[in-house]
Amino acid sequence: MTDSSAPASGPTDRARWQAFAVAVGVAALTILDLSKVNVGLPSIEESLGAGSSDLQLIVAGYALAFGLTLVPAGRLGDMYSRKLMFIIGLSAFTAASVLCALAPTIEVLVIGRILQGLAAGIQMPQVIGLVQELFRGEERGRAFGLFGATIGVSTAFGPTLGGLLIAIGGPTDGWRLLFWMNIPLGLLAIVFAARLLPKPSGLRQPTNLDPIGVLLLGAATFSLLFPFVTTTGGGEDSSLRWLWLLAFAGFGALFVWWEVAYRRRGKSPVVHFAMFARSSYRNGVLVATAYFGALPAVFLLSTLYLQQGLGLAPVFAGLVSIPFALTSAISAFYGGRLVARYGRALVVTGLVFVIVGFTLDIVLAITLPAETAPYGMAAALLVAGIGGGFVIAPNQTLTLAEIPVEEGGVAGSMGQLGQRVGTAVGTAAATSLFFGAILQDTGQVTQLAAYHHGFRNGMLMAVALIVLALGLAIADLVERRRARA
Incomplete structure (x- = not known):
């Protein structure tokens, strides 16, 4: 492995962990914004008179903008200063949260969400790059274990936090608290980031930005994500949106051609395809892409089923995911310590637990009475959470184990982009199956039975x-194992 045994140099041990705490804390704030806003959509609809397409843009606009800025921001952080890019992204995220919180119309809120996504995409690659820069070997595994625990808790706790804030703020304007909470936290994080994040080491090789490569990758990313993030599953989606995939094929081919030609001219392309020649990196990205295609979809389906199908209030619907958050946080912490010993086998074990837990979730949700189904679902998610913590953090460690530190930002951002693509595709497929089954069953079976069928179909995906x-x-x-034999 490239640098797994080299000792970390530069900042003291205490300073490194302080910088890590700042970076991961901001990553948690970013991930929370992906999940907590979902439960606020009915409140936004009532307050601003939003239509279904507007509500879709609030969620999809954030995810799409997030994906667009990941790779160029990671590239800039690798080239110049991860600290500077982190502070720029965090400052922009905080300012966009102000715009969202004060939005007088749905149009302003959509613009604010897109700006939030762009800012989140700037800061997230710097977190991965900083972990690569600050830690080595087993210590890096511990750091990614804590990072995975934080991300797991943020993903699962988001709906609960969102429901609680709406309960405090009221059904009409409670959604504004979802954005107001970002502002003091963001300002405080800016102060700590300026003080605690390490300055550029000065060891980085001079390179170039490859602006044409950045534009082509952005166009390919947009074309790929757009038809999925605009899929609502409500029967009103235009089939013409899938023509964007033809544009993706064209832009993707142009991007690969340009990057290969650019490298042949002796310049540094935005993506070094040699990274994907490393099987540990390539396989790790693919595992994460498939996994994150399922995870956000599960929590969205659970929220929809519990609120619309079983009639639970947002705060109580969100509580069902708490067992997953707690068990995944614990197992991620230990997974980061165990990955050096067990390697990919730990990820395999975790995925088996997740499959068992999600399968139990389907069975218990549709077989138990409506009054007890949420408790059964919570128990099933507890089992899935045990496995989930053994997936995210260990897989992240294994994926980046052979990547040089100077490429950590781009490598991490490509992995994050894969996760965003997986999330967009998985969520679109799952929600389409969910709403499609409900629409097909309307008038033929009871409302609860229709939601049973929708939840089952989406979860099976x-x-x-x-x-x-x-x-x-x-x-x-x-x-x-064959390579070691």
């Missing part, structure tokens, strides 16, 4: 993606 991730992880495990 999510389980299929986890099974795909398991197959990829097993293939990588076999490849590693």
